[in-house]
Amino acid sequence: MPAKGPVVIKLDRSDVDHEVKVEIDVSGYEKRIACGEPPRVGNPVRSTDGLSLVRFASPEASKGGGEAVVFVPRGHDRTAPGALLVGTHPWNGGVWTYAAYRELLEEAQAKDVVLVMPSGLGNSLYTADAEGEVMRAIDAVKTAVAVDPQRVSIWGASMGGAGATTIAFHRPDRFAFVASYFGDSKYDMTTYVKSILGGTGGAHAVNALDVIENGRHLPVFLVHGENDRTSPIVQSSMLESAMKKRGMSVDFERVPGMAHEGPLVVKYIRTVVDRAATAKAPVHPTRVSFRSVRAEDTSAYGVRLVRSGKGDAFVDLEKRSDGIHVLAAEGTREIVLGPSALGASGGEAISFERGVSGVRVRFEP
Structure with missing residues (x-):
């Protein structure tokens, strides 16, 4: 009875001895017999664990x-x-x-x-x-x-x-x-x-x-x-x-x-x-750097980018005491900030670092 995972074998009678043989295939990758849990014997029961x-x-x-x-x-x-x-x-x-x-x-x-x-x-x-x-x-x-x-x-x-x-x-x-x-x-x-x-x-x-x-x-x-x-x-x-x-x-x-x-x-x-x-992931980090190499990857941590072309896109933003700074933007024509993105309230000033241009930043209502 080949099995990749747990298997229950029902024996015909409980008043006689039974012999159960188990054969295990071991790959060259494993180099050992890898067993998750030992065999158990008893009455079968349903379990969600x-x-x-x-x-x-x-x-x-x-x-x-x-x-x-x-x-x-x-x-x-x-x-x-x-x-x-x-x-x-x-x-x-x-x-x-x-x-x-x-x-x-x-x-x-x-x-x-x-x-x-x-x-x-x-x-x-x-x-x-x-x-x-x-x-x-x-x-x-x-x-x-x-x-x-x-x-x-x-x-x-x-x-x-x-x-x-x-x-x-x-x-x-x-x-x-x-x-x-x-x-x-x-x-x-x-x-x-x-x-x-x-x-x-x-x-x-x-x-x-x-x-x-x-x-x-x-x-x-x-x-x-x-x-x-x-x-x-x-x-x-x-x-x-x-x-x-x-x-x-x-x-x-x-x-x-x-x-x-x-x-x-x-x-x-x-x-x-x-x-x-x-481990616990941050919900609204104050700095978000996100590079997208596929069309379907458009957002992270509430920051969404809109491509300006078909190639890669990259944005790097940080919320500071004086507002939100756009540190970098490549292949992007618009950045949309979702509710609480960067820990922002939605009314912060937007500033662009030297060399960053041609991109619009707006807060999503």
């Missing part, structure tokens, strides 16, 4: 979308808004991949963190369709469990690590914390990824490094093995360097003697859960 598969409407159902694995800690109050940790799976992974990590489930139980593991629609490199699927999975969880919108974090390994930073940097106001294990921050188009991304334009749409400004209020935790030959460690060091240069919050664990492997995930997974348990 623990691991379960949730289904929801998705235009990507034919690609494996429309379902996600959810872990709800035992005793969790579903009516009290709490922390949610999203896990984006690696290459050749799926919704059940991270459910096999006992350490992940144990720490989520201990810290009362709800987990959701969405589908990446196969080996997608978390391009737009897969990113949309992840966001649908988050919304689906919110219909069943109360989630604090300021306490949603995201993590992943390998393709999932790159995907976690891509998704979080595209939507920085939707996440409180992001962790990436040995993920690419700027894809090398001389490798296999070209067949998926198509060219530099496709890579630009998913490279976290290309929207680095969006990480201003997003703490990032990077883990990379120094012996990694699949995704060289420079992929994480580039991201760390770019964030530190801009004064952003980033921690980087360079791990000697380890490579592109599951045991490295286990080594730091409790730290990831611990940080997700306490």
Whole structure:
């Protein structure tokens, strides 16, 4: 009876001995037998806690979308808004991949963190369709469990690590914390990824490094093995360097003697859960820097940009004691400030830094 997740086997009689044999496939990536929870014996009961598969409407159902694995800690109050940790799976992974990590489930139980593991629609490199699927999975969880919108974090390994930073940097106001294990921050188009991304334009749409400004209020935790030959460690060091240069919050664990492997995930997974348990995103930060490389990405933290053309767009605004300063604006003809954006009341004076022109700023009523 092949099974990717929890399975209940009903035995015919309870008054005789039974022998149950379990065969486990272990990948080269894992290098170990990864087990989420030990087998349990007894009378079957219905439960809303623990691991379960949730289904929801998705235009990507034919690609494996429309379902996600959810872990709800035992005793969790579903009516009290709490922390949610999203896990984006690696290459050749799926919704059940991270459910096999006992350490992940144990720490989520201990810290009362709800987990959701969405589908990446196969080996997608978390391009737009897969990113949309992840966001649908988050919304689906919110219909069943109360989630604090300021306490949603995201993590992943390998393709999932790159995907976690891509998704979080595209939507920085939707996440409180992001962790990436040995993920690419700027894809090398001389490798296999070209067949998926198509060219530099496709890579630009998913490279976290290309929207680095969006990480201003997003703490990032990077883990990379120094012996990694699949995704060289420079992929994480580039991201760390770019964030530190801009004064952003980033921690980087360079791990000697380890490579592109599951045991490295286990080594730091409790730290990831611990940080997700306490992380909280700002609602109205007084400075917002937002770069958009896709037409659908138009706003963050209540600041919305209107493009002046088809290319990238960037805005950088800050509320100070004397009003709102437009520090930079590129590829943008209008900036719309939503209610309380930048912590503003709506009547502040607008000033433009030297070199900034041709852009209108208005408050949304």
